[in-house]
Each structure stands twice: as C-alpha cells, then as structure tokens.
Amino acid sequence: MDLTKIDNPSFIKQFDKQQLNELAEDIRHFLVEKLSVTGGHIGPNLGVVELTLMLHKVFDSPGDKILWDVGHQAYVHKILTGRARDFDTLRQFNGLCGFPKMNESEHDVWEAGHSSTSLSAAMGMAVARDIKGDKNYVIPVIGDGALTGGMALEALNHIGHEKTNILVILNDNEMSIAPNVGALHTILGKLRTAGKYNSAKDELEYILKKIPAVGGRVASAAERVKDSLKYLLVSGVFFEELGFTYLGPVDGHDFSDLERNLQYAKKVDGPVLLHVITKKGKGYRPAEDDKIGTWHGTGPYKIETGDFVKSSSVAPSWSGLIADSISDLARVDKRIVAITPAMPVGSKLESFASEFPDRFFDVGIAEQHATTMAAGLATQGMKPFLAIYSTFLQRAYDQILHDISRQNLNVFIGIDRAGLVGADGETHQGVFDIAFLRHMPNLVIMMPKDENEGQHMVKTAIDYNDGPIALRYPRGNGLGVPLDERTYSIPIGSWEILREGSDAAILTFGTSIPMALEAAELLEEEGINVRVVNARFIKPLDTMMLDEIFSMKMPIMTVEEGVLAGGFGSAVLEYAHDVSYSEAPIQRMGIPDEFIEHGDVNELLAEIGMTANHLTQNVLSILPKKTVERGVV
Structure with missing residues (x-):
C-alpha cells in the first residue's frame, strides 16, 4: 500500500485481518527505510504497529482522544493520520516533528516529550467531557517504563478514586529507553505470566450467574470466591486495588486478541487498564535483539546490517x-x-x-x-x-x-x-x-x-x-583536544582570558566559545581588538575580572546558548547594577523568549541570530563611534 496516499485513518475500519497484516508489514518496511536516513525512535514504533492500527480501527479519532505518553511511539499514528508523505523531513529543520504536534494534525490531541504525563492529561480531558455531557472515549497509551514515574502513579490513584471512564493502554515491552527497574516492573512481570486469571474469572462469573438468586449471603460469598481466585492467580493485583478493571495481558501483535479486548473495554463502566504485551523493535532484527536500549532512538543506520552511520568526529562524546x-x-x-x-x-x-x-x-x-x-x-x-x-x-x-x-x-x-x-x-x-x-x-x-x-x-x-x-555539558562530541594525564581542581569562580583585547569584551562559555573566537578574528580584520573571556563559572561570577573590565570601560557582549531571561547575561547586568556601573554598554546574545523547535543545531542558531557574523555585527553596534572609525581607517 502507498502510505503517502493516506489522509485519515477512517479507511482502516473496513480492513479484515489479512489486510491489516499486510498494512502492518508495509508500515514496518516504511519505517525501517525512512528512519535509516533521518534517524529517530525506531524501536518503540516498530513495537506498536498492530496496537496503533487497532486503536484507529476500534475508536474514532479525533473525536475519541488517543494520547501518546512521551510521543516516542507516535510515528505509526502519524502515518495513519496523513503524514507519511512528510517522513523524509522527520526531525529536520522545518520538517515533521518526532513527537505529537497539535499544529500538525487534529489527531494529535496531546504534546509530550517527557514521560508520565498522559494519564493526568487524560483525566483532565475526561473530566471536561463529562462536564460538557459528551460521550467520547479517552485513551492514553503509556509505556511500562513511564508508568514508574511518580506523576503517572498520582494520576492512577486519582482516576481510580473518581471512577472516571478512561481506558488506559499499558504498552508493556519491558523496556523504556533502557531496561526498566523497580518493584512495579516486577509486578508487571508477574502479570505477564498470569494470563489464566482473566479466563478463569470469566468462567467463574458465568457459573455464578447460573446459580439461582437466594439472597445477599450467596452473592457476597461469590464475590469473596472471585477475590480469592484473583489473589491465587495474580500476585499483587495492583491495578484493581487502585480501582481499575484490569484486562490482560493481551498479545499486542495479535489483531484478534487486541480487537476483542478493546471492544470489551469500551463496554466497561469506570476506569479500565488494558495490559498489552509488545516487542520493541518488532520486525527488524537488529532492533528486536537490542537488550540495552540502543535502538530506542538512533541516528542513520545501514538497513542490511543495522550498523550505525558513525560521526566523522574522532573526539570523545x-x-x-x-x-x-x-x-x-x-x-x-x-x-x-x-x-x-x-x-x-x-x-x-x-x-x-x-x-x-x-x-x-x-x-x-x-x-x-x-x-x-x-x-x-x-x-x-x-x-x-x-x-x-x-x-x-x-x-x-x-x-x-x-x-x-x-x-x-x-x-x-x-x-x-x-x-x-x-x-x-x-x-x-x-x-x-x-x-x-x-x-x-x-x-x-x-x-x-x-x-x-x-x-x-x-x-x-x-x-x-x-x-x-x-x-x-553539551550533546555530541568534544573538540578533539589533547587530554592532560593528571587532573586538577579549578579555582571556583575563576574565568580565563582566551584572547586579549581592549576595544570590547565578549564573555561566553562552553559551545559558544568557538563562535566568539571567530567573531574576534573577523573584528580584528576591521582593526578592532576584542577580549574573549571563557566565563566558565556561570555562578559565581568572576567579579574581579568583571571589575577589571569595568575599569577599562569596554563595551561588553555576553553570549550564551541558553535563555536570555534570567541567564548568564542577566547575572552580568545584575552585578553591573549592584556596583553602579554605567560607563559602557552591556548587550546580551542568547536564546530568545520562545521555544526552539527541532532541526540541525547550526540551522537553529542561524535562525535565532547566533552566529559569528551576527556576533560581529552586535559588537560593532555597541562600540563607540570613534572606535569603529579608527578600525575602518
């Protein structure tokens, strides 16, 4: 099937099991091929193909609200909602976002890059639905790793207490970014091996219904028998004690099993937790065999071997x-x-x-x-x-x-x-x-x-x-500089002059230092000598060096790859105010008051005006006129 021709998920409602299997195979092939070029979260998405297909078959998005916790597993959802044609731009500058994005599609009802938020958001949506008298379903999909987050447990507690109609899909692949840890992970492990509980409970309920009603004592006894069975077959019925109807475990790659349980869950009053077992990386052997989370999110790779396309940098990460x-x-x-x-x-x-x-x-x-x-x-x-x-x-x-x-x-x-x-x-x-x-x-x-x-x-x-x-410290690799054999402590609050100059000072640190040095070179070509300072301690400031710069009445430019509001530049301005310094201008460069979207870092820096050329022009703009004229002459 040509996935790029899909506009919305409604077509899938008419598909039979064979068609669904063929579509699942097409989607996995598409993901493996596209992500080999762009990189992305391939492991989580290969694991939820059948689950996502069945969610869109059983429910009616966007009327029914499907929330993806974190969003690492939302690529299949994006394909089914008309965005396959944009996958060549995935996670690239001005391209398709790697997470659910409301401005991309009406089917993206919740945005998240941090885990464990979906249940709280779902509770808010469900409460709003009930207040307005609507009848739609709210279906958060959360991983077993994300379920260990305190926020998710707080939400489970509240949902169970309020008896709110929410269907929680627990996507259990035994891993998040790395192998999961903790007591809750152990509980889920026991539940995975306790599949006989639901069928035995259903059989018992059927038998009990055949018994003539002879009073409350029989009914009460029947409930006690069911509870005893529960504790016999499932060690620690965590979710049911929280107030949920627990269904599962369900084979997350079996369309019939998924559909049967989803349809049943739609009929249950109150909160339901459907425990779905999936295989992270399913359908692509290198990702399936991953035991430590390497294939959770990757850069480009070679499809045939699964070898990653390595960075040309020889410097350590x-x-x-x-x-x-x-x-x-x-x-x-x-x-x-x-x-x-x-x-x-x-x-x-x-x-x-x-x-x-x-x-x-x-x-x-x-x-x-x-x-x-x-x-x-x-x-x-x-x-x-x-x-x-x-x-x-x-x-x-x-x-x-x-x-x-x-x-x-x-x-x-x-x-x-x-x-x-x-x-x-x-x-x-x-x-x-x-x-x-x-x-x-x-x-x-x-x-x-x-x-x-x-x-x-x-x-x-x-x-x-x-x-x-x-x-x-930043993402990626270092600069490849030689490493000293012995390490030593740096005096707290001490800065370092990387380049002398008396016409202006650039104060910066970390990844912005190469940009500052390049700008200083460009300014030197104009006859302007700029001091570049490695302001390696953001707090405390090197006030002795600042006092020296203030005494020279040099214009100052602060540069940081962080938000300007309350950042390093703000600290320098605050100190200047505290010592009543006003002899020369102080200007800041950094991240503006907005969220920076995805893309290559250099492209993002250029878009917000953080390059050596921008810095050069900014320094020129704060220099006294006579200094600029002297340089030009």
Whole structure:
C-alpha cells in the first residue's frame, strides 16, 4: 500500500485481518527505510504497529482522544493520520516533528516529550467531557517504563478514586529507553505470566450467574470466591486495588486478541487498564535483539546490517568523557556514587555500573526521587554524581532547591545535553537550566570550553566540599583536544582570558566559545581588538575580572546558548547594577523568549541570530563611534 496516499485513518475500519497484516508489514518496511536516513525512535514504533492500527480501527479519532505518553511511539499514528508523505523531513529543520504536534494534525490531541504525563492529561480531558455531557472515549497509551514515574502513579490513584471512564493502554515491552527497574516492573512481570486469571474469572462469573438468586449471603460469598481466585492467580493485583478493571495481558501483535479486548473495554463502566504485551523493535532484527536500549532512538543506520552511520568526529562524546572521568576518580574515592533516572546508556554510565555495581543506581523514570536520594547520600558523607539531562532536570526543580541547595549538600549534578540538542526539538532543548538554577543559594554552576577542561571540572566538583555543584555539558562530541594525564581542581569562580583585547569584551562559555573566537578574528580584520573571556563559572561570577573590565570601560557582549531571561547575561547586568556601573554598554546574545523547535543545531542558531557574523555585527553596534572609525581607517 502507498502510505503517502493516506489522509485519515477512517479507511482502516473496513480492513479484515489479512489486510491489516499486510498494512502492518508495509508500515514496518516504511519505517525501517525512512528512519535509516533521518534517524529517530525506531524501536518503540516498530513495537506498536498492530496496537496503533487497532486503536484507529476500534475508536474514532479525533473525536475519541488517543494520547501518546512521551510521543516516542507516535510515528505509526502519524502515518495513519496523513503524514507519511512528510517522513523524509522527520526531525529536520522545518520538517515533521518526532513527537505529537497539535499544529500538525487534529489527531494529535496531546504534546509530550517527557514521560508520565498522559494519564493526568487524560483525566483532565475526561473530566471536561463529562462536564460538557459528551460521550467520547479517552485513551492514553503509556509505556511500562513511564508508568514508574511518580506523576503517572498520582494520576492512577486519582482516576481510580473518581471512577472516571478512561481506558488506559499499558504498552508493556519491558523496556523504556533502557531496561526498566523497580518493584512495579516486577509486578508487571508477574502479570505477564498470569494470563489464566482473566479466563478463569470469566468462567467463574458465568457459573455464578447460573446459580439461582437466594439472597445477599450467596452473592457476597461469590464475590469473596472471585477475590480469592484473583489473589491465587495474580500476585499483587495492583491495578484493581487502585480501582481499575484490569484486562490482560493481551498479545499486542495479535489483531484478534487486541480487537476483542478493546471492544470489551469500551463496554466497561469506570476506569479500565488494558495490559498489552509488545516487542520493541518488532520486525527488524537488529532492533528486536537490542537488550540495552540502543535502538530506542538512533541516528542513520545501514538497513542490511543495522550498523550505525558513525560521526566523522574522532573526539570523545561529552557524556562518555564525563562518565570516564567519574570512573577514574571513583577508583580511589569510595565516596563516589552514580545515580541516573533511566538514562544509563545516554549518560554513558554502563562502564561505571559494571565496575562499581554497588555504587551505581538506575532509579527508573523518577527524576525527583533520584535528586532527593542524592541529597540523602550526601548527608552521610558520600559524593553522589547525579547524571541527568538538562530537559529532565526541570522535573526536579523543587528537590534541587528544597533538598539539596537549602541544606547545602555536596551533590555533584552532571547536566547532560545542556544547550540546543537539535532533532528532538522544543521539549528537549537544554536551554532553561541556567535560568532556573542560577537563583538558588549555595549552588555552583560551571561549563567547560573543551573536554580537557571538562575532565578538570569533574575533578573540581569531586574535590568541592562546600555545597552543591553543577557541571553543564553539551550533546555530541568534544573538540578533539589533547587530554592532560593528571587532573586538577579549578579555582571556583575563576574565568580565563582566551584572547586579549581592549576595544570590547565578549564573555561566553562552553559551545559558544568557538563562535566568539571567530567573531574576534573577523573584528580584528576591521582593526578592532576584542577580549574573549571563557566565563566558565556561570555562578559565581568572576567579579574581579568583571571589575577589571569595568575599569577599562569596554563595551561588553555576553553570549550564551541558553535563555536570555534570567541567564548568564542577566547575572552580568545584575552585578553591573549592584556596583553602579554605567560607563559602557552591556548587550546580551542568547536564546530568545520562545521555544526552539527541532532541526540541525547550526540551522537553529542561524535562525535565532547566533552566529559569528551576527556576533560581529552586535559588537560593532555597541562600540563607540570613534572606535569603529579608527578600525575602518
């Protein structure tokens, strides 16, 4: 079938089982082919082909609300709702978004890039439906990994309490981005092997209905027998105790099994949880065989072999460099413990976990718990390294403020994917962490200019015992600079002059430093000498160096790959105000007050005016007229 000709999912309602199987095969072939070029979340989507087809066959989107938790598994939904023709642009600049997007389709009723939100959103939609007197179905689809998130458990508790008509689809593939952990994962494992419960319960109910009604005692006894059967066959009936009708487990690749249970669920009054077992990566052997989450989301790959198209960079990845530096120090410092909320692969902590199994903890999708657990460790003299993506650190704001910073605990926060990340788009851009961390008392924030300085900053963080310290580092690979054999601590709050100059100063850090140096070269061609400062400590500022620059009355340009509101530039302006400095202009460059969508990072930077040429023009705009004229002459 030509998938690019699909405009909406209504056609599927007339398909028989053979046609559905053929369509499923076409979709898997399409995904494997297209994603080999663009990259994307192939494993999750190959696993939900049959489930998505049957959801659109049984329900009527967009009247019935299908919500995709996280959105990693929404590609099949996008194909069925008329967007297959755009898959060549998936996750590219001005192209198809990798997550559900309301402005793409009326069938995308919820947008999410962070896990565990769908149940709460579904509750809101269901309540609105009931208030308005509508009759549509609300169907959140959530993975077993996302179900471990505290927000999802809060929503389950509320939905069950209110007895709201919601059909929760638990897509259980035993993995999220990495293999799942925790007691709830164990419960689901037991449920997977307890398939006899539902058929036995149904048979018992049928028999009981044949017994003549002889009073309440018989009915009460019958219910007790059913409950006993439940506890006999299913150890820990977690969902039913929460108030849900539990259905399953269902084979997520069997159309008949899916349709039968979905149709039954439509008739049940109150909340229903349909437990669907799927195979992540189904239909493509390299993805099926993945045991650690490598095929959850990928870059381009070779279809025939499954080999990834590697970057031409020979430099180490930032995540790998930081993780290796932590491991090096952990061999001699027994205080060091590493914690990750379900990102051991992304944060490159597999080697640490293997070498120090007793000092490594993957807590699942539970950023808040991970953060406060780190705080607890620190109270006992340990040195916890909390590896967490910038975008996910947003979920632990209160824990950093209340549990870590307020108690001034020695927690080392590794802020991975800081800055623009590209293809994952607005929900994953790591541009807010400076603004939401900078105002917290006691917290040190730093970012290295290259990987050599990065390893020294790891040493700095481990040696620092005066409170919490955060190290920001970007996605991707370093610059390929030589690494010192021995690491040392950098004085807290100290900046570094990378290039001397007296006409103006550019203050920046991290990934923006090459742009600043290039702009300084362009300005030198105009006869203008610009000082470039590696402002590697975002907090505290190097006030001694700022005082020196102020004394020279140089115009200042701050540059950051983070939001301008409340960012590093704001800190410099605040200090200038505090010391009543007004002798020369201070201008800022950074992320404007808007969400930055998906695309190549360089294209995104160009679109928002963050290039060497833009920086050059901005510096020229704040120079005194006589300085510009002198340079031109």
